[in-house]
Amino acid sequence: MARPFHRGGAALVVSELVTNAVKVTGVIDRRPTWVELETLSLVTVRLVGLDTSVVIEVWNTSQEMPVLQKPDDDTEGGRGLLLVEETTKDWGS
Numbered sequence: 001m002a003r004p005f006h007r008g009g010a011a012l013v014v015s016e017l018v019t020n021a022v023k024v025t026g027v028i029d030r031r032p033t034w035v036e037l038e039t040l041s042l043v044t045v046r047l048v049g050l051d052t053s054v055v056i057e058v059w060n061t062s063q064e065m066p067v068l069q070k071p072d073d074d075t076e077g078g079r080g081l082l083l084v085e086e087t088t089k090d091w092g093s
Helices: 007-025 080-088
Strands: 043-049 054-060
């Protein structure tokens, strides 16, 4: 039986997925004009709240698929998808 999601866990999952999407698509330093928006690599987030669960969707325009890394103890980054996997494994996803 799937364990219900936890709001803190959902926030962590959204944060990690958005961070990965922003790293892949780039960060802009200023507010783009409406015309520029059509050419930017944007990140989209959708959260759908249901009675006892939430649907989390994060996507971007990159063709790269995220890669689950196995960093060693001395590596500073690369744990985001591991955190997502561990946080969501009992959610029935």
